Every structure is written in C-alpha cells, then in structure tokens.
Amino acid sequence: MVDVPTLVAQAREGRPRAVARLISLVEGASPQLREVMSALAPRCGNAYVVGLTGSPGVGKSTSTSALVSAYRRAGKRVAVLAVDPSSPFSGGALLGDRVRMSEHASDPGVYIRSMATRGHLGGLAWAAPQAIRVLDAAGCEVIIVETVGVGQSEVEIAAQADTSVVLLAPGMGDGIQAAKAGILEIGDVYVVNKADRDGADATVRELNHMLGLGEARGPGDWRPPIVKTVAARSEGLDEVVEALEKHRAWMEERGVLAERRARRAAHEIETIAVTALRERMGGLGGPRRLDALAERIVSGSLDPYTAADELIAGLKATE
Amino acid sequence: MVDVPTLVAQAREGRPRAVARLISLVEGASPQLREVMSALAPRCGNAYVVGLTGSPGVGKSTSTSALVSAYRRAGKRVAVLAVDPSSPFSGGALLGDRVRMSEHASDPGVYIRSMATRGHLGGLAWAAPQAIRVLDAAGCEVIIVETVGVGQSEVEIAAQADTSVVLLAPGMGDGIQAAKAGILEIGDVYVVNKADRDGADATVRELNHMLGLGEARGPGDWRPPIVKTVAARSEGLDEVVEALEKHRAWMEERGVLAERRARRAAHEIETIAVTALRERMGGLGGPRRLDALAERIVSGSLDPYTAADELIAGLKATE
Structure with a gap:
C-alpha cells in the first residue's frame, strides 16, 4: 500500500515524482484512489484546462510543445497530459513520455505525462479527469490535454476541457470530412497550423464559412476565432494564448466556466x-x-x- | 403506439417497410423496444454479421456495394447497416440512405439502412446490436455493418461482428499510424483496396509484416488473410467472400463463433x-x-x- 497522505502532501508541493506516482495510481485504477481524491479535493479547481485535438498530421505534438513555451514565457506552470484513447487493446501509449517534447524535459515548471486509456466504454471517461485533478492540485496553472489518435473520443476529451482548441492544417480534405468528424461543434478556438503552406488561407475561409453556417449567435455569444500558426517555427502561439485567455475571460464574465465545470463534474460522478x-x-x-x-x-x-x-x-x- | 405484433410478423416476412419502422423504434429508443425484442428473440441468431471498417478515403462505400453484389451472386439475402458514430451532436447521418449504393436500390434481396448513433458513451453500444437483431429476424443472411467515420468506435463495432474486415488503401501512411488506430488487433480479414495503384504491394508487405509481429500463433490459429481488390471495378470481391466464408467455417469448427456471440450478448446485456x-x-x-x-x-x-x-x-x- 502507498502512503497516501505523504504522497498527497508531496504532490501538493508540486514534486514531480509524487505527481507521477499518483497518476500511476489513477492508471492502475488503484483502490486507494478514493483516499487520494478525497485528500486532493480542497486543492482542485484552480487550473485552466485546455483541450487540444486534431487529426494525425496536423502537427499536434509540435503545437503543444510551442504552446507550452508560450505559456512559460507568460510565467505559468504548465502540465501536458497526452491521452491515447485509440488503442484499447495494447494497454500502453505508443509514444513514451521521454520522446515527447524533449525541449521542456529540464524545465521544472513543465510536467509532461502520456496516458493510455485502454479499454472499452468509460475507460477514458473516468481516468483522464482524475489525472487532471492530480495535476490541478499539484499547482499546475494550465493543463493541456492533448489527444493522440482520432475519433469520437476526441469529443469526449473536449468535453473535459475548459476551452477546446481544434487544430487543422491546409489540405485536410473537404469540409464535409471535418463536419463528419464532429469538430465544428467542439472548438472554442480553431488553429490552422502549417500556415506557411499553400491552401492555408483557403482552409481559414472554408472553416469560417462552415462555422458561420446554421448558427444564430446572439450579440454576446462566443464566436470561435481562427488563429494561423507555424508551430515548427513557433509562430503565432502567443496569439493562440491570447485567444485562449479571451475565451477564459468571456466564460468567467458570463458564468459559463462555472457551468461547464459543474456539468463536467456531474458527468464525472x-x-x-x-x-x-x-x-x-x-x-x-x-x-x-x-x-x-x-x-x-x-x-x-x-x-x-x-x-x-x-x-x-x-x-x-x-x- | 405501434402495433408491435403485426409489425414483427411483417418484419419476419422480410417486408422492408416493417423492418424500417422497427429500426426507427430502435433509433428513437422507443419504450416498445422491449416488446419488439422479446418477440424477435426466437428468430435471431441466423445471420452472419460482417463488420467493415477503414479510414476515410479507402473506398468503404464502394467496397460495401461491391461486396453486396458478390453476396447477391452467391444467392444470399443481404443487409447493410451503415453506422455513423462520429457525429454525436448532429443527430442525423450525413449520408442519407438514398444516395448510398443506388445500384442495389431496386433489388428486393438487399436492405440498406444508415443509422446515426448520436450521443455519448453507450449511444452506439446498445443501438446497433438491436438494429442487427431486427435485420437478423427479418431473414437477412448476411449483415454488413459498415462504419462511417473513424476512431475508437470502429473497434466497438468490430466487437459486434462475427467477422471483422479492415479496409486499407495504398499510401495510407506508415504502419505506426495503423497500429495507433488499433486496427491490427481487430481484423479477421484485411482488404487492400485500390490495388491497381502504386504502392499496393508495399502496403500488403508492410501489413503482412505488422501482422506477423509479436504474435505466437498456434498451428490451428487463424492467420488473417490479406486480399487485394479494386472495388470500383468489382475486382477481387469474390475472393473477399471466400476469405469470409473460410473464417466463418474456421470459427464454427472451433466453437469460436458461439463464443464470440455469447461474449457479444453478455456485453449487450x-x-x-x-x-x-x-x-x-x-x-x-x-x-x-x-x-x-x-x-x-x-x-x-x-x-x-x-x-x-x-x-x-x-x-x-x-x-
């Protein structure tokens, strides 16, 4: 058995090893999770959770890494949770923690973790939120939840974030494909990465068009912005952070953030x-x-x- | 309220309108479903359920259509259930029944239906199997369950089939991508479509290699065959049917079919x-x-x- 009080105290101080052990308890569905979560509860609710989704090939890892740098420039403590829900049988994330975002490996203000959410229905649904709670209680101010893989599970992860970023790249295919993937309903902020490539402006135009369709927005409603980036050259990421902060401010002003978090908690229960x-x-x-x-x-x-x-x-x- | 006994009697006779109404009851989660399922139970268990999955662009619709033709040549009554689990918010399949596989529209031996399985966890899980039961009881000998869209849900649908066909096309990207999508664990039969294109043989080789990795198969174990097709020209589909029948025979010989169906029923309950x-x-x-x-x-x-x-x-x- 793990000494939960000590581990929780260490995690609250932000010690990476304690955080890692607690997340491993989550992954292993430890019976001690109840004790852990009960101890962490009073410290939760301070982190801003950003979901980042997108098809393979749009530059998700690079974008996450560049976004981490942008938040670090703004002085924030950042965690990255890379969730792989697409491999239910393997039981292990294909990308290890070590090969990911090596540039941040030595930064004590950045915590990076990948998580395989093996298993069928509900596997993801309870594990990722508990890992987020651990990171939240450990004092991470921004938690970026990045999905590895594609599909329905993206939508589920987006539902766990305060703000959802959907990443696209030029030449992704027609709008119908995007609509079928359900991404037009989940994005609070859209990022067109690889914006130095041909077709970037067309992608922005098409996305703008699709986002405008069939929606009667009121004057105070949120209109998802579209930001162009070249993540590989770290271009446009401060603008992404700016868009995120605007969305967060908008949510706080209107009570939307509290609403989303309550809905999320209800779903979690x-x-x-x-x-x-x-x-x-x-x-x-x-x-x-x-x-x-x-x-x-x-x-x-x-x-x-x-x-x-x-x-x-x-x-x-x-x- | 629907007159369930009459509707069920008509569906048992294979009348398409009755089948359609019953599936609509499934989609609408009608309270009468219990009555319907109870009436259908004694007639279920005769259909052979084939799952067909693959990424967008590999030619799924065309392959399904050509596979239907091949089964029709073999004198079988065929149903196609096109399930779209990827659009949880829209509540409607993007592809209507009418635009799909129009060549079979006038064939009374073919029943085609698309189904949106909107909604979160479990939405798909209970709806598709009930629709399969309706088609099974209506006397369809082969039911092809085709997924529209990608991701984790594919794996769930594969789990509902007797035999799972995974469709690929040349130039799909590297093997890691396929492994990440989890498809290497779910296929009983692999089909490389668009086999007239450059790179088809390389795809077959790579797939062969990936399938052979990390597996200690016994002498009587099933080794998933790889079949090349050009669905748009109806080439290779009889070979696919042959591979399917071989798999079915292998399963029946070893009691695997009964096992799979029992596991499926347990999951369904x-x-x-x-x-x-x-x-x-x-x-x-x-x-x-x-x-x-x-x-x-x-x-x-x-x-x-x-x-x-x-x-x-x-x-x-x-x-």
Whole structure:
C-alpha cells in the first residue's frame, strides 16, 4: 500500500515524482484512489484546462510543445497530459513520455505525462479527469490535454476541457470530412497550423464559412476565432494564448466556466457510479451469471432487455 | 403506439417497410423496444454479421456495394447497416440512405439502412446490436455493418461482428499510424483496396509484416488473410467472400463463433443494464440531486468518488 497522505502532501508541493506516482495510481485504477481524491479535493479547481485535438498530421505534438513555451514565457506552470484513447487493446501509449517534447524535459515548471486509456466504454471517461485533478492540485496553472489518435473520443476529451482548441492544417480534405468528424461543434478556438503552406488561407475561409453556417449567435455569444500558426517555427502561439485567455475571460464574465465545470463534474460522478455498478454486476454470482444470460440470448430463448432486467434485479437483491 | 405484433410478423416476412419502422423504434429508443425484442428473440441468431471498417478515403462505400453484389451472386439475402458514430451532436447521418449504393436500390434481396448513433458513451453500444437483431429476424443472411467515420468506435463495432474486415488503401501512411488506430488487433480479414495503384504491394508487405509481429500463433490459429481488390471495378470481391466464408467455417469448427456471440450478448446485456441504471440515477430526485453534488465538487468540498457513493446510495433507497 502507498502512503497516501505523504504522497498527497508531496504532490501538493508540486514534486514531480509524487505527481507521477499518483497518476500511476489513477492508471492502475488503484483502490486507494478514493483516499487520494478525497485528500486532493480542497486543492482542485484552480487550473485552466485546455483541450487540444486534431487529426494525425496536423502537427499536434509540435503545437503543444510551442504552446507550452508560450505559456512559460507568460510565467505559468504548465502540465501536458497526452491521452491515447485509440488503442484499447495494447494497454500502453505508443509514444513514451521521454520522446515527447524533449525541449521542456529540464524545465521544472513543465510536467509532461502520456496516458493510455485502454479499454472499452468509460475507460477514458473516468481516468483522464482524475489525472487532471492530480495535476490541478499539484499547482499546475494550465493543463493541456492533448489527444493522440482520432475519433469520437476526441469529443469526449473536449468535453473535459475548459476551452477546446481544434487544430487543422491546409489540405485536410473537404469540409464535409471535418463536419463528419464532429469538430465544428467542439472548438472554442480553431488553429490552422502549417500556415506557411499553400491552401492555408483557403482552409481559414472554408472553416469560417462552415462555422458561420446554421448558427444564430446572439450579440454576446462566443464566436470561435481562427488563429494561423507555424508551430515548427513557433509562430503565432502567443496569439493562440491570447485567444485562449479571451475565451477564459468571456466564460468567467458570463458564468459559463462555472457551468461547464459543474456539468463536467456531474458527468464525472455519473461515470464513476456507473463503473462501480458495472463492476458489481460483473461480480454478481461471478461472471457466470452474465454468461448464463448471454447463452440464453444466443440460443434465442431470451431477449437482451429481459436479461438486463434480471441482472439489475440480482444487483438489488444482494445489497 | 405501434402495433408491435403485426409489425414483427411483417418484419419476419422480410417486408422492408416493417423492418424500417422497427429500426426507427430502435433509433428513437422507443419504450416498445422491449416488446419488439422479446418477440424477435426466437428468430435471431441466423445471420452472419460482417463488420467493415477503414479510414476515410479507402473506398468503404464502394467496397460495401461491391461486396453486396458478390453476396447477391452467391444467392444470399443481404443487409447493410451503415453506422455513423462520429457525429454525436448532429443527430442525423450525413449520408442519407438514398444516395448510398443506388445500384442495389431496386433489388428486393438487399436492405440498406444508415443509422446515426448520436450521443455519448453507450449511444452506439446498445443501438446497433438491436438494429442487427431486427435485420437478423427479418431473414437477412448476411449483415454488413459498415462504419462511417473513424476512431475508437470502429473497434466497438468490430466487437459486434462475427467477422471483422479492415479496409486499407495504398499510401495510407506508415504502419505506426495503423497500429495507433488499433486496427491490427481487430481484423479477421484485411482488404487492400485500390490495388491497381502504386504502392499496393508495399502496403500488403508492410501489413503482412505488422501482422506477423509479436504474435505466437498456434498451428490451428487463424492467420488473417490479406486480399487485394479494386472495388470500383468489382475486382477481387469474390475472393473477399471466400476469405469470409473460410473464417466463418474456421470459427464454427472451433466453437469460436458461439463464443464470440455469447461474449457479444453478455456485453449487450450489460450495456442495456447500465443504460437503465444511468437513466434511473439521472431521475433520482430530478437532475437537481446530481447537480448539487457537482456543485460541491467544483467548490472543492467533495470528491467525485464520495459523490458517486451518495448517488448510488440514493438509487438503492428508492427501490
């Protein structure tokens, strides 16, 4: 067993080794997590959480690294959480912590961690927010949550951020592709990286057009800005930070930030509760009970809804 | 209210309109679903479910269409379920049924349906299997489940198929990209489409290499074959059907098919049970209870695990 009070005290002082161990407890779904989270709760809520998503090839790692530098210039303590939800079977992030953003490796004001959120439904949903809590309580002022990989999970991660940055690059393909990826609904700030390439202005125009479609914004509503960058040359990143700070100020002014955080917390509670219930169902009379119900479905003697009723009835009977 | 017994009887006769209405009940999460599924259960379990996944641009729609033709030549009744899990906010499939695979539109032996599985965690998980049940009970012998979009959800859909086909095309990028997408773990059959293009053989070689890595296969284990196609010219599709039938025979011989289906049914039961519990939690004392807990998390006076405990305690108290 880990000495949680000591570890939490050290993490609160921002000691990287303690932070790393706590996040490992999160990844390992340690039973001590409850104790950790209870101890961290009073210290949470100060970090500004920025989600950064985008398709492979748009320059996500480079952009994250350049964004870290920009925040460091502004004197902020920064954490990067690189989440890989796309590899449910491997159980390990393909990119190790060490090869990522080596330029920040020796900066004590930067904490970098990659996290594989293996596993099926809900795997990501409870793990990433707990890691964010650890970093928050450790005094990180800005936490950049970067997704590795693509798809639906991006949207879930965006839902965990205060502000979502969607990264694009020229020549990404047509607007329909972007719309299908669901990114037009999630961005608070859009960044067109590799802006020195042909087609950058066309991408900005197209994005502007798509963002303007079908939306009746009121006078005080947020209009997602589009910022051009060349992350590999560190160009445009201060403008990104500026756009982020504007969004944050806008959210604070209107109470949107508190609203988002409350919604996020509600989702987090629900996910933890569901995970706990799911575990309990799996444990009812061993997995054999579920297996027996499954056999009856395969043989056609039972339908899945009735089976689910029986499973839930079993849950209640044991309590 | 829908007259379920009549509708189910008509669907069992394979009448497309009845099938369409039943799937709409699934999409709309109708309370009558229980009744429908109970009536359909004895007729389920005969269809062979083929999952078809691949990145945008590899020719998924064209391949699906050509695969339908190949199965039709073999005299099978075929259904296509095109699932779009990537657009959680839109609530509608971007590709309508009508623009898809128009060449099969007048063939009464082919049923085509697209399905948007909007919504967060679990949205897809319960809807697609129920639609598959409807098609299965309606006498479709082969059901091709094609994903529109990319990401984690692909893996979930693959988990619902008897056999998973992963589609690639030359020049898709390096193998790491494919590995990151998790596709090397999910394919039972690999198809390299656009095989008339430069680089097709290199893609096959690379794939072969990646599939061979890190795996100790026994003598009777399944080695995923790689089939080359040019779907736009209907080339190679009979070979795909042959590979599928081989995989099916292999699964049946070894009891793998029954195992997969039982595992799928278990997952299905669990998902329905969790969804039901989730709804019940949301309804506990109204959403206000959850909101109140969320506020306490945001203010730092509570941690999410303790909040989840309180939520579950409330669930039990009301039963």
